[in-house]
Amino acid sequence: MAYPYKKMTETDIQKIRDLTSPDRVAVGEAIAKEFYHDEMPEYGSYVPELYVEALNTQEVSAIMRYANENNIPVVCRGAGTGLAGGATCKYGGIMLSIMRMNRIDPVDHKNQTITAGPGALLCDIQAAAAAEGLMYPPDPGEKTASIGGNVITNAGGMRAVRYGLTRDFVRCMECVLPDGDIVRFSSNVVKNTTGYALKDLMIGSEGTLAILTEVTLKLIPAPKYTATLVMPFETMDGCADMVPEILKLSAVPTAIEFLERELIEIVERRLRKYFPVKEGTTVLIVMYDAASADELEEAVRAAAEAALEHGALDVAIADTPERIASVWEVRGAILEGMKADSVSQEECDVVVPRSEIANYVKQAKRIAASHGLRVEPCGHCGDGNIHTELLRGAEQTDEEWQSATKACLTELYALSKELGGQMSGEHGTGNGRIEYLEEFVGSRMIRLYQSVKAAFDPNLILNPGKMIRLPG
Amino acid sequence: MAYPYKKMTETDIQKIRDLTSPDRVAVGEAIAKEFYHDEMPEYGSYVPELYVEALNTQEVSAIMRYANENNIPVVCRGAGTGLAGGATCKYGGIMLSIMRMNRIDPVDHKNQTITAGPGALLCDIQAAAAAEGLMYPPDPGEKTASIGGNVITNAGGMRAVRYGLTRDFVRCMECVLPDGDIVRFSSNVVKNTTGYALKDLMIGSEGTLAILTEVTLKLIPAPKYTATLVMPFETMDGCADMVPEILKLSAVPTAIEFLERELIEIVERRLRKYFPVKEGTTVLIVMYDAASADELEEAVRAAAEAALEHGALDVAIADTPERIASVWEVRGAILEGMKADSVSQEECDVVVPRSEIANYVKQAKRIAASHGLRVEPCGHCGDGNIHTELLRGAEQTDEEWQSATKACLTELYALSKELGGQMSGEHGTGNGRIEYLEEFVGSRMIRLYQSVKAAFDPNLILNPGKMIRLPG
Known part of the structure; x- marks a missing residue:
């Protein structure tokens, strides 16, 4: 089987309607153009033959089983906020949205976890945790991403320095394999050496190995105190050399970001958001979270001291919500600023x-x-x-x-x-970086990727042409 | 190819001697009996046809290439301290020791990492980090394990509550694939979404997918302050219910262990090591690390308060090296106590x-x-x-x-x-738990494991009969 895929017929379309519901299936002109691409139309705009919204795991399974048997490619789509051209129907076929599978279960306090459907939004997961005094730490810029998309692309974000990546918060997942079989990778346990670490392989596989249908995430107690330091430097070198000095200190920073003055000026000029520190060609922004006021004070003191010792022109400490916001608003507006510029x-x-x-x-x-x-x-x-x-x-x-x-x-x-x-x-790789991947990782690694893909998806039915190219 | 494997001939043996050095090759009676099994002879004792000590990646590569081409199985062996019967020659063939590949590079302070050969001992890695004011947190009981073995089995240990598992500290690795090709999984970077997460798949794969030949590990600043609390409870329920209460607090504990009185008494009776707390049928032992004395004090205070609120009969705080040792020595002696009993x-x-x-x-x-x-x-x-x-x-x-x-x-x-x-x-699974694995994960998952194994090792040449059974 595999490419060339079957062109969907009226029978195929009717079958998908039967497996789900006619009001959740769209074809032709009825498919909204936003589903042709993700946030980077530059990385590919493709027309799905059919768009369907699944309500539950059983529907996802039934669709996959049918598609796999009939050589119809399937692309799973979350909120479409990806930046790699990943969630697009490069070879036509079915676009399967899981955005209606957005149930968020009550927080499990004994296990300190939360379970959700893949279509739940990151911001809603964060809010559900916060409402219970807990935190879901991964914090990529795009808060309206689906949690499924975050998991399947191993989303990062600014707080990774202290807390880690999405990978570090995935306890277990339910998935539908390309042939429609439903499996669970791990369970709600803290560690697991039973069989191969397939949960970890799934994370970052960009929808090419299986479809995520439920995920259980680790939460942590929400830190009560936070402060942000801004350290201006004369040069980029001075700024970058500060990073290992910060990481040497006992307290682990939540985030360490850098901005060059040029970029700050673009945001100030274009968006009228003003950065509170005027000195320096480059600034380092360091955030600390802490469990107590004392702990925070100690972390800030040590970092400020280290910065002044290592060439910072000054250290500005933002420890009220307003002052903290004035720093991060500029950082957060950078993409918008560059778009305007x-x-x-x-x-x-x-x-x-x-x-x-x-x-x-x-x-x-x-x-x-x-x-x-x-x-x-x-x-x-x-x-x-x-x-x-x-x-x-x-x-x-x-x-x-x-x-x-x-x-x-x-x-x-x-x-x-x-x-x-x-x-x-x-x-991630998606479609946008696929042409650079082989040069980067080498042909032997690509062969390994192809074998791994085939281990899960021998008919190459799931998100074809992403991560690895179709053979031939 | 695959099973039945080739029985090694004098030509094969000579070839391995040529690829390495005769003084690093043993056959027949010259192979020490300790290499027939790991720390659990109950999980299998098998005689290798040939034992060889490799000095470097190139030798590992040459041996694998020859073995793969000649249908000779290879089992990679570290310190042999595993508890799953993993590093044994179940189907004869070559036992390849990497214990001479034990180089430890100087700590890379800018990246806060350390790079080592797979044969370096865990205790030596820990010491090398400590000598530079840093810590390699994973702390399984067996300190003379090889770091390669720790990585390839995703070793855990007591400090996992705060710091995580071995997985969380592996930045990148060099490996030799079953066909002898040398590859690198990731590099010395904090995050990576380039291609599939094969580094994560390798971790915990128990030597069945590739041979680890070098690893780079993340280090963290060594915490300066530590204390251990002992909380005795009337019942196991009371003790277990305390765990989520501890995890709710702002400070993240380093370790949370439990011991029943019966077990404490075995250690006291058999080994004359005395536990400092006499009350309770069950005790919870909670350890905190902190960057400052204040932070530690706050963590201990909050935990002690919570314990007394939730039914602990008392809380004993050990904050001197001697008192801390008196608690952990009993915990550490449990296996020995049970062996004596x-x-x-x-x-x-x-x-x-x-x-x-x-x-x-x-x-x-x-x-x-x-x-x-x-x-x-x-x-x-x-x-x-x-x-x-x-x-x-x-x-x-x-x-x-x-x-x-x-x-x-x-x-x-x-x-x-x-x-x-x-x-x-x-x-892990190894040989000892393989008979229970399918019942546990289901037949579909076993098929997936088999496909993943075949993706790396189509000839089933590497550590056969572990993790998955040989077909037929």
Whole structure:
């Protein structure tokens, strides 16, 4: 079987209606255009042959069984907020939305967990935990993402320095395999060495191995105290060198971000959001959470002292909600600012060893300039995940922009590899980065990926053409 | 290819000598008997056809390439301290020791990591980190395990409540695939969404997918302050119910263990190590680490208060090295105590949801009694991983003991499954639990395991008969 896939017939369409309900199935013009692409239409816009909203695991199973038997590809779709062109019907077929599977169970206090359908929104999970004095720590920028999408792409976010990634909070999951069989990966236990770690393989598999239909997430007690420090530096080097100094201290920071002045000025000019610290060509923003006021004070004191010892021009401490907001609002508005400041953007979210951050940023600017592109790196300094936004100038033709970004990305990925980094820190491979993947990981690794894909999905029916290319 | 494997000939033996060095190859009687089994000879004792010590990745690669081409099975062996019968030559062939690949690189302070060969000992990694003011947190009981073994079995240990498992500290690894190809899974980065999460699949794969030849581990700043609380309770229920109360508090405990009085008395009687708290039928031991004296004091105060509120008979606080040692020495001597108190032992390390700990312990005792066995559950209350030691009475014949333990284990695993638990929390599947695995995870999951195994090792050349059975 596999490619070329079957073109869906009226019988196939009727069958999906029978397996679900006619009012949850759309075909042709009735399919909303937003389902053609994710948040990055640049990474592919494709028309599904059929769009269906499943209500439960049994429907997902029935659809998969039918599709697998009839050689019809299926792409599972959450909120569509991905940035890698992942949730798109590259080869037509069925777009299966799980957004109605958005049940959130009451918090399980004894196990400190919460169980939800994949369509529950991240912000609703966070709120449900908060209402019980608990916290679901993963905090990617997009709060209206589906939790299923977060899990299946191993979403990151700013608080990863202290708390880790989505992966670190997934206790167990229920999934539907490509042939329709329903399985559970692990259960609501803290550790598990029973069989292979397939739960961990599922996380980050971008909907190419199975469809997530329920997830149980670990929660933690919500920290009661928080403060944010802003440390301006004369140079990017000084700023990057501060990161290991911060991480040496006893208290583990929640987030460590960096911003260059240029980027701050774009946000101030375009969005009229003003950053409270005016000094420095680069600023490091460090956040601490703590269980007590004393603990917070000690963490802040030690960090401030270390910063002044290691060349910070000053240290501004934000410890009221208003002051904290004034810092993070600018950080949070960066993508919007860059969008306002350029015709279009292309994104690269490499991750490099922390020791190579300054080196990467400087070389990335040089590379972009050599291709006539403006680049504004910023991001998660605490984990080396540098969002390197390429900005299109008004004067560039489509062709110039496309060839320049392609050449630039090729060099940026090669640079990341050379520095011991990876192609993507949190946005994933999807469709948008697939052309760079083999060069990055090597042909032997691609063969391994293909074997793993075939182990779950021998007919290549699930989200084809993402993560790995179709053979031939 | 695959089973039946080739019986090694003199030519094969000579080839391995040529690929390595004659003084690092042993055959026949020259192979030490300790290499026939791991720490649990009950889980299988098998004679390797050839024993070889590799010095580097290239040798491992050359051996694997030859073995794969010639249908000779290979079992990679670390320190042999496993408890699942994993590192044994069930089907003969080559036992490949990586214990000479024990290089430990200097700590990388900028990235806060340490890189080592798989043969480095856990205790040496811990010491190397400590010498630089850092900590490698995973702390399974057996400190002379190889770090490679720890990684490939996802070793747990007592400090998992706060810090997590070995998995949480593996940044990246170099591996040799069964066909001899050398690959790297991830690199020294904090997060990575490039391709499938194969690093995570490797962790816990028990040497059945590839051979680990180098690992880079995350370190953290060593906590400066530590204290241990002992909370005696009237009943097991009261003790188990305390666990979620502890986890609700702002400070995250490093370890939460429980001991029943019966077990304490065995250690006191047999080993003359005395537990400082005499009250209670069950005691909860809670450890806190902290960055400052204030933080520690606050954590201890809150935990003690909560304990007294929730039925603890008393709270003893150990905050000097001597007092702390007096608590943990008894906890650490339990296996030795049980060995001294019985003819032989059989181990079961199920993990259950925290909410089911008391329920499991009570039912486990009933089940064991119904088979005429003595059982002493104890262990990691903070993560629901209950080591359920079955003890053989002097009066039991071999046959009685074997049939009773088998029947008892079957029921204990079924109980764990019924309570939403897993078969093994940290010891793994190996050879010892393979007969219970399918019943536990179901036949569909076993098929998935087989496909995953085949994706890495189509000739089934690597550690055959572990984790999954050979077909046919």
